Amino acid sequence: MxxxxxxxxxxxxxxxxxxxxxxxxxxxxxxxxxxxxxxxxxxxxxxxxxxxxxxxxxxxxxSAEDALTVRMDLFIDLALGVFEQLPANEPLFGAIIRAFTETTRMEGLSQHGELFRMAGADPDLLRAQLHSWERAEARIGEALRARLGTAASELYLTALVGCVMSSTRAALRDWAVHTPPSASDSGKQLEARILAALTMLRDGFADPGALIAPDPPDIPARS
Amino acid sequence: MxxxxxxxxxxxxxxxxxxxxxxxxxxxxxxxxxxxxxxxxxxxxxxxxxxxxxxxxxxxxxSAEDALTVRMDLFIDLALGVFEQLPANEPLFGAIIRAFTETTRMEGLSQHGELFRMAGADPDLLRAQLHSWERAEARIGEALRARLGTAASELYLTALVGCVMSSTRAALRDWAVHTPPSASDSGKQLEARILAALTMLRDGFADPGALIAPDPPDIPARS
DNA sequence: GCAATTTTTGCACTCCGTGCAACGAAGCGT
DNA sequence: ACGCTTCGTTGCACGGAGTGCAAAAATTGC
Incomplete structure (x- = not known):
């Protein structure tokens, strides 16, 4: 499994x-x-x-709930592995987004979505997951530090990582609310939302009306 | 108390x-x-x-730890009260930042910082706090919805709020690491960091080198 | 195969968290 | 003030969580 x-x-x-x-x-x-x-x-x-x-x-x-966060830890393992392989000159947000999409191509997102939905019904599981995201943030922060070097301030780095994770979580929430568990393109729906959220973040939340397009939005290069 | x-x-x-x-x-x-x-x-x-x-x-x-999150809940009460009073035509990020600074002027941040530090030493307290931030996010999301109306997509709104909270937390982390508990200007230090983080977010993380200035940075208007 | 090291296991113990029913204090009409 | 109702508090009991400790089992190196 x-x-x-x-x-x-x-x-x-x-x-x-x-x-x-x-x-x-x-x-x-x-x-x-x-x-x-x-x-x-x-x-x-x-x-x-x-x-x-x-x-x-x-x-x-x-605790029992912590046994349910192993999957996320492994996902981060994979994603970090991918991230480190990406060329150092690739734009930052592009690299982050690509590391994510490449990883989903290997792992899929359905079980993560399922667990996320479960957390809505059990406070203890929610807390365990939040803790898991927190650990993930720390690990991703290290990876970003390795890429950005000492030029980026500590605050910049942790805030950026935090926002990436927050945006991803917002996408998960939106997906959990609007996509029925039975939907066949459930995984694609989720991936599209995460991409949309990360793109908004990259662009500084300039467009409040940004909605989910039926097909995954393509991402014009920047940053 | x-x-x-x-x-x-x-x-x-x-x-x-x-x-x-x-x-x-x-x-x-x-x-x-x-x-x-x-x-x-x-x-x-x-x-x-x-x-x-x-x-x-x-x-x-x-749980015992949940008794330690009451302060944050009350802080959010106050901050939301302030936020709702601000003129509706004020730029979004400006309003958020002002709601925060006004609230700190009433409440101060030292106890929040103290509790944040404690969370570093106790996983259960950390989880309770993360949960508390989560609840705060939801409440702030509602307030933002009331201000932005239906023009903003659900995803935009929750991602934005999540990023605001994440940036604030990043500022807290940075503060907890770099400011000794005994520092006399501890509160000011923290406030300056939060402002810096929110400003970075507003500007789309354009400047990786953004560092904390000795005195609180002034915030050129935008968004 | 034998000794050293690491992991698993059983046991005992404290503390957590909750359903339940009795008790006590606040509200309310007269 | 009185009784009646409603709501919050308390004690009790019980199952489950989490941990220190020492014995047993498994792996490693020689």
Whole structure:
């Protein structure tokens, strides 16, 4: 269910077992959340499915909800990998947007959307996700620092990253409200919204009326 | 410690008692967090200080950390009150920035900064605060909707609000890192950073090198 | 195969969060 | 002031969350 790592480094049994356990727990939690709803299951149910002891669960995650944020962490892993490969002379916002679209091409967004919707029904899951976004922000900030060098101020950098993440989240909200879970082009709808939001940000929120076009807007180069 | 409400509406005993209890709990929690550190105290300690029963605490807050977000909620109350009074023809970003500065003139920022710092040491408090920001975002979004009318798309509006909040948070982070808790002009430092961040946002992150000037930057009009 | 290291597990314990029912205080009509 | 109603508070009890600790099991290096 969860993606394995792609760098074929020689992993020892120890490392590999830990990764497997982690994913087993995450998968069990996700399936449970799907079937009975977020916040409607206990840690004991998770560990039964995952085949580990209760105590082991808490060696990996501080709470049941945290097991549901593994997917986002992995998504960020991938996206950062893509981002670092992009040519350094590419415009900043363009690189960010491309890193995102390339990653969605690998991973898809449906499960992320699903989890986002769940968070609307369970405050604890929402908090875990917000925390996850926060961690992602920090990691992306480092990647941007590596690209921009010391010319960009700390404030500029963190504000920029924060806005990118905020815009993405706004797109998720809009998508969750306006696209029914059953929609066939659900993923495309979401991607289009994220692109629209990032484009607005890049252009300084100049056009309040910017709406979602039926097909993904093309992005005229800038910044 | 916490501000009383300013509209002198005729409140009944019931309403007033609830407000008092709420504030008593919030104050007790804050004092405790200050003295022993965030996450280092129990609900029982809070209720002992506040003079209410354990059960009553949970009638007001779902967790100990949530009692520490009351201040931010009240700050947003004030800020929204200010924002609604501003002339409707004032440029959007200008109005947002003014609503913020006016509110800080009433309330100050030191306690907010203090709480923000605490969140760095306690994941649960961090999550509660992130949730609080989320609620604030929703409320501010409504206020902006009332001002902008139906011309602005839902996505534009939520993305904009999200970016405003993100930029503010970035300013808080920068402040927490670079300004020692003992600094005498701590509040001014923070305010200057928030203004700088909001200005960058307004200008579309055009200048990566934007740094904090020793004295608060003045804001040339736009948008 | 053996010793060292790391991970898993069971156990015990405190604290959290909530449903429930009894109690007490505020509102309200007379 | 009286009773009646409504709403908030409290105590109790219970299941679940999260953690320190030490024993057991698995992996590693020799």
């Amino acid at each position: 969860l993606k394995a790592n792609h760098h074929a480094e020689p992993l020892g049994r120890r490392e590999q077992n830990k990764i497997d356990t982690r994913h087993a727990i995450a998968d069990a939690a996700f399936e449970l959340a799907r079937s009975v709803g977020p916040g409607a299951f206990t840690v004991d149910q998770i560990v039964e499915r995952a085949g580990v002891s209760r105590r082991t669960f808490f060696n990996y995650f501080p | 916490l501000k009383a409400n300013h509209h002198a509406e005729p409140l009944g005993r019931r309403e007033q008692n609830k407000i008092d209890t709420r504030h008593a709990i919030a104050d007790a929690a804050f004092e405790l967090a200050r003295s022993v550190g965030p996450g280092a105290f129990t609900v029982d300690q809070i209720v002992e200080r506040a003079g209410v029963s354990r059960r009553t605490f949970f009638n007001y807050f779902p």
